[in-house]
Structure formats: structure tokens, C-alpha cells
Amino acid sequence: MKRVAVLGSTGSIGVSTLDVIARHPDRYAVAALAAASSHERLLEQCRAHRPRVAVLEDPAAARALEAALRAEGLPTEVACGRDALAAVAGGADVDVVMAAIVGAAGLPSTLAAARAGKRVLLANKESLVVAGRLLLEAAAAGGAELVPIDSEHNAIFQCLPPGGAAGRASPGVRRVLLTASGGPFLRTPAERLAGVTPDQACAHPRWKMGRKISVDSATLMNKGLELIEACLLFGMEPSRVEVVVHPQSIIHSMVEYVDGSILAQLGNPDMRTPIAHALGWPERIASGVESLDLVAAARLDFEAPDVARFPSLRLAREAAEAGGTAPAVLNAANEVAVAAFLAGKAGFNRIAEVIEDVLQGHESTAATSLEGVLEADARARAEAGRRLAARAGVPA
Ligand code: NAD
Numbered sequence: 001m002k003r004v005a006v007l008g009s010t011g012s013i014g015v016s017t018l019d020v021i022a023r024h025p026d027r028y029a030v031a032a033l034a035a036a037s038s039h040e041r042l043l044e045q046c047r048a049h050r051p052r053v054a055v056l057e058d059p060a061a062a063r064a065l066e067a068a069l070r071a072e073g074l075p076t077e078v079a080c081g082r083d084a085l086a087a088v089a090g091g092a093d094v095d096v097v098m099a100a101i102v103g104a105a106g107l108p109s110t111l112a113a114a115r116a117g118k119r120v121l122l123a124n125k126e127s128l129v130v131a132g133r134l135l136l137e138a139a140a141a142g143g144a145e146l147v148p149i150d151s152e153h154n155a156i157f158q159c160l161p162p163g164g165a166a167g168r169a170s171p172g173v174r175r176v177l178l179t180a181s182g183g184p185f186l187r188t189p190a191e192r193l194a195g196v197t198p199d200q201a202c203a204h205p206r207w208k209m210g211r212k213i214s215v216d217s218a219t220l221m222n223k224g225l226e227l228i229e230a231c232l233l234f235g236m237e238p239s240r241v242e243v244v245v246h247p248q249s250i251i252h253s254m255v256e257y258v259d260g261s262i263l264a265q266l267g268n269p270d271m272r273t274p275i276a277h278a279l280g281w282p283e284r285i286a287s288g289v290e291s292l293d294l295v296a297a298a299r300l301d302f303e304a305p306d307v308a309r310f311p312s313l314r315l316a317r318e319a320a321e322a323g324g325t326a327p328a329v330l331n332a333a334n335e336v337a338v339a340a341f342l343a344g345k346a347g348f349n350r351i352a353e354v355i356e357d358v359l360q361g362h363e364s365t366a367a368t369s370l371e372g373v374l375e376a377d378a379r380a381r382a383e384a385g386r387r388l389a390a391r392a393g394v395p396a
């Protein structure tokens, strides 16, 4: 029996993870659940999955959960805050950690799980973008297994020869082809992008996801973060990772070998496939995902991404090439700008503008310490906030 901690359990990936786990009560038990503030949802999950501990970031929400659990006579302990979360992720009663918190907020718990040698199911791509080398080193030192959940990276993982380690290049690979759906604005003319709303940006044609990653998919920053993620996970230079727009989202990514062979992983766009793969690996377990009907799908199209309309992808490639703290700065500025867009305080095109401004003012240094990376992250957040406020007419 594997004991699983689901961090970010109330989100899109968290809910899909619990769905897969519930299909295999003989193999997996939920040891811990964690979320930011949604205590009512977490209470329902505690009823259904009976974890030993539930962690909330928000103290008032944690008190509400505690009261509700005691009133129902449920035994789940409640903990609160970042340190408690890291302790749970690295705790002795956990074998597998689903890292599905959104944003750099997921870094401390992901690092703790890596250091403690867990199997880490890595959905939280931002933690890799912010502190890639450090996270890979922590996993190697702790003896952790990093299994990617991002559908593209999980596809690549499945197409690579077995026995590879995270961060190390596999022999015989020429390049990786990262597929992109193109997002909701694939066909939106440039002049209309400035006026798109958060709800339009979050209406993804293929995937139902949290709002932050949905906006990232609309700007193509999601593909940019994934490019950085691929370079780190698979030991590749950015020039060997090509982004291909594939609107049907049936091929989840491909690996090309030096002999010209291209291996692809296909399936319905449902995150339960990569989640089940990563939980069961190297075995295969059922996920609840329907068979792909290729005849109904009929065609697979490919096109080049438009970096003129979606400059975030270019910015991410530049940050990948610059290395050091540049990806952390890119990610931090993006998180702040996306939050402003979702709050109705910045236009869609402003997201990439702010990121570019912040990156231009940043001198990339080597990302060799966690303190250094977190300092770059904090400075970039402050800088992005100043630039957004200045444009909004508020004194910086
Ligand atoms: P979401 O917004 O639906 O869920 C985020 C979860 O994290 C929620 O449970 C929330 O309560 C929790 N959370 C946020 N801040 C927290 C904090 N400080 N402490 C504790 N918990 C916190 O997001 P999502 O779509 O599930 O995405 C989660 C991660 O997975 C992201 O990094 C995203 O890029 C990645 N991912 C998601 C998908 C997808 O299909 N949704 C696909 C690939 C990768």
C-alpha cells in the first residue's frame, strides 16, 4: 500500500488525482491533503479519503476545518502554514507526493519531498522553473523519483528509453517536440487580443484547468515554462526543444532520435492519464480515461507558434538560454502580471510587456542557492508590481 500526500488537493490536478486513487483502494491510501483556503472542499475530501492530516495555508480556514472535523467526529488532524506543509511532504508516513500547488508557492513543499526521497509527481512546473538545478540536486541527494505530470513531459518521459534519471540527457535523442494546443486565442487577430477578458482567457478549448495555468495557456507562457521544464528534466539545451502547435491535443509530445525516428504518446486530453502513469510507473494502472477514437478524431494538424502575437514564448526561450536566475524572474513577473489580469487590473497584452520590462532590468546571476533564487523571485515580484501600478496611474 502506497501512502499518498496530495498537495493542492482542491484544485484541478488534485481532484483528478483523488479520482484515480479512489479507483485503486488496494494500492493507494491518502495520507495527507493540502490546499490554500477552501476548507469546505477539503472537509468533503477528508470525509471521502480519511487522511491522517489536512493542511491549509490560511489560519482562519484551518480553524473552520478543525471545528467541522471535530463536530463530525472525524480523526483527521489539521495543520496550518508553509512549514507544516513541508513537514507533511517530507514526513515518514508518506511514500508519494503529488505536487499540485499552483505557482512558486509550491516550491518549499516540493523541495522537502525531493530531499526526503519521495516519489514526487511533479505537476507544479513553477517550482522547477524557479529552482530547477536545486530541485534536481535535492532529488538526486535524497534518492527521490521525479515523475512529470505535465502531459507533455509525461509523454516525453514515456517516449524516452527506460532507466534515465531526471536532469540527465538520454542517449540517441536528437530533439524533443513539445506540442501546444495554441490556447483559446489561436485564431484571434492581434488587434483583438488587447481587449480579451479573464473568462475568455480561461475558456480553454481542450483542457479544464485552474485559472492561472489557463491564462498561461492563452499567452503561451505555459509552453514557455514547459520549455524550461523540459530542458531541466531531460538534460537538453533550449535549441533542442521545439514547440509545435497541434490544436487537437491528441499527441501530447514527441521525442526524435538521431536515426530520424519520432516516438509520440497519444491519448484523450485528460490529466488522469499522466497521473495514473506516474502513480503506477513502471506498472500501468487504470485511470478512468476513455479510449481515444482515432477515426472520430480523423486528423492531426501541426503549425508553428506565432511569437509575434504571443511574445511570452519568446521571452521564456530567452530566459531558458540566459539560465541562472532568469527563469525565476520570468516566472515571478508572470505570476504577478497574471494575477493582475485575472483581477481585471491589467490588459492581456500587458502580461508579456511587464515580464519583458522586468527581465530587461534584471542581471541574471548563477542560481546556486535557494536564498539567491528566492531573492531574485522577490525582487521580480516587487518590480512587476511597481510597473503594473505605474501604468494603472497609481504612484509607484
Ligand atoms: P488550481 O488553481 O486548480 O489548484 C491549485 C491548488 O493549489 C488548490 O488546491 C489550491 O488550494 C492550492 N494552493 C494554492 N496556493 C497554495 C498554498 N500557498 N499552499 C497550499 N495550497 C495552495 O491549479 P491546477 O490547474 O490544478 O494546477 C496546479 C499545478 O499543476 C500548476 O503548477 C499547474 O501549472 C500544473 N498543471 C496543471 C494542469 C491542469 O490540467 N490543471 C496540467 C499541467 C500542469
Ligand code: MG
Pocket (backbone or CB within 6 Å): 150, 151, 152, 226
Ligand atoms: Mg502541459
